[in-house]
Amino acid sequence: MSAPDPSEQALLVVIDPVARRVDGESVRIARDVLRGGAATKICLPDGPEEVERALARRGRRRPVVIGDDSALLHVVNVLQRRRELAGIPVSVVPVGPLPAVSLARTLGVPLGPVAAARAVLDGTERLLDVLVDESGGVVLGGLWIPGGYGPGGGTDAPAGPAGATGPNGSAEAGEGGATAVEPVDATPGPGCATAESVVGGGGEGHQPWWSPAARTARSALTLLTGPAAAGRVPLPGCTRLRIEADGVLVTDLDQPVTRVCLEAADGGLAELTVHTHDADRPRRQRARRVTISxxxxxxxxxxxLTGPVRRRTWTVNAEGWRLVLPRG
Structure with missing residues (x-):
C-alpha cells in the first residue's frame, strides 16, 4: 500500500450526471476540494461512451468517480475491459442516498464529500480481491441469488409499492421512487447481502447513464459480518441449482436452495454460502472458482440486477484492483 504524492497527482474526475441532479452541492464541494489539492480534468459525461473515451484518453491521470455505486461500477468495468483495472488506483466520492452508496460505505469510503475528497488526495491505495465472471463482469462487494420467485427462480422480487414490474421482471419504483426488493432469511452467513428498500431514479428524467434500460432495479448490497437481526421474513420457495466450487459439487438440482451468497475473501479465495431447503444451517466453503448452473x-x-442466465462462473482475481481509502 502506498499514499499518492500530492505534488505529482493528476486526476480525471468523472462526475455522474445523476449525482449532479440529486445533490449538486455535494458535487460542487468535492470538486472544489479536489481542485485545491491536485491538477484535475473534469469529465461531465452525457452517456457511457463519453466515459469510455475519457478513460481511454486520461494519460497519467488517476480516475476519480463522483457519484453512487453504479457510477463506480461502470468505471471499474470499463477499466476491466481495457485490462487496466489491476494497475490503476481508483477513487470514489460517494454522492447519493445511502442505499445507492452502500457498497462504497462497505468498502470503507467516507460518505461525506469533504472527507471522501480528502481521502482521494491524501489516502492510501489498498489492494483488493475481485470476482470476475466468464464474460468479464466485475463484482467488487458480493453477489447473492434469492430463490422461489417463479419457475427456477427466473423472476425477480414482488412488485414495488405501485404494484408494477419493470423491464425483465425487475421491481419498478412507485411514486416517491421507492422500490421493493426481496426479503431475506433470518440467518445469512458472513459476507451475505441483505436487501433494503431502494430509492429509485424517480422517472425517465433520472435514467442513469450506466444502464441501457430505464427503471432498472437498484438494490443496496450491504455486506454483513454476522447474523441479521431477528424478525426478517424468510424467502418463499426454492431454486434448483447446480453449484460447484473448484470443480467439487456442493449442491445439485435435486437439492433445492433458498439462497446463495458469494464474495471475495482473503487470500485469493471466494466465500460461498449456500442455504438449502432441508438444512438448518448453511453450507460454507472457500474456493477460487465457483460455477452455478x-x-x-x-x-x-x-x-x-443481472439475468436471467443458465450458467455463470466467477473466479477470484487476487489483488485485482486498487482502491484509495483514508489512511489508518
Missing part, C-alpha cells in the same frame, strides 16, 4: 436464474451483484 441450472434453470434460468437472476442474481444481484453489488447494486445491479
Amino acid at each position: 441450472g434453470p434460468a436464474f437472476r442474481y444481484r451483484a453489488d447494486n445491479a
Whole structure:
C-alpha cells in the first residue's frame, strides 16, 4: 500500500450526471476540494461512451468517480475491459442516498464529500480481491441469488409499492421512487447481502447513464459480518441449482436452495454460502472458482440486477484492483 504524492497527482474526475441532479452541492464541494489539492480534468459525461473515451484518453491521470455505486461500477468495468483495472488506483466520492452508496460505505469510503475528497488526495491505495465472471463482469462487494420467485427462480422480487414490474421482471419504483426488493432469511452467513428498500431514479428524467434500460432495479448490497437481526421474513420457495466450487459439487438440482451468497475473501479465495431447503444451517466453503448452473436464474451483484442466465462462473482475481481509502 502506498499514499499518492500530492505534488505529482493528476486526476480525471468523472462526475455522474445523476449525482449532479440529486445533490449538486455535494458535487460542487468535492470538486472544489479536489481542485485545491491536485491538477484535475473534469469529465461531465452525457452517456457511457463519453466515459469510455475519457478513460481511454486520461494519460497519467488517476480516475476519480463522483457519484453512487453504479457510477463506480461502470468505471471499474470499463477499466476491466481495457485490462487496466489491476494497475490503476481508483477513487470514489460517494454522492447519493445511502442505499445507492452502500457498497462504497462497505468498502470503507467516507460518505461525506469533504472527507471522501480528502481521502482521494491524501489516502492510501489498498489492494483488493475481485470476482470476475466468464464474460468479464466485475463484482467488487458480493453477489447473492434469492430463490422461489417463479419457475427456477427466473423472476425477480414482488412488485414495488405501485404494484408494477419493470423491464425483465425487475421491481419498478412507485411514486416517491421507492422500490421493493426481496426479503431475506433470518440467518445469512458472513459476507451475505441483505436487501433494503431502494430509492429509485424517480422517472425517465433520472435514467442513469450506466444502464441501457430505464427503471432498472437498484438494490443496496450491504455486506454483513454476522447474523441479521431477528424478525426478517424468510424467502418463499426454492431454486434448483447446480453449484460447484473448484470443480467439487456442493449442491445439485435435486437439492433445492433458498439462497446463495458469494464474495471475495482473503487470500485469493471466494466465500460461498449456500442455504438449502432441508438444512438448518448453511453450507460454507472457500474456493477460487465457483460455477452455478441450472434453470434460468437472476442474481444481484453489488447494486445491479443481472439475468436471467443458465450458467455463470466467477473466479477470484487476487489483488485485482486498487482502491484509495483514508489512511489508518
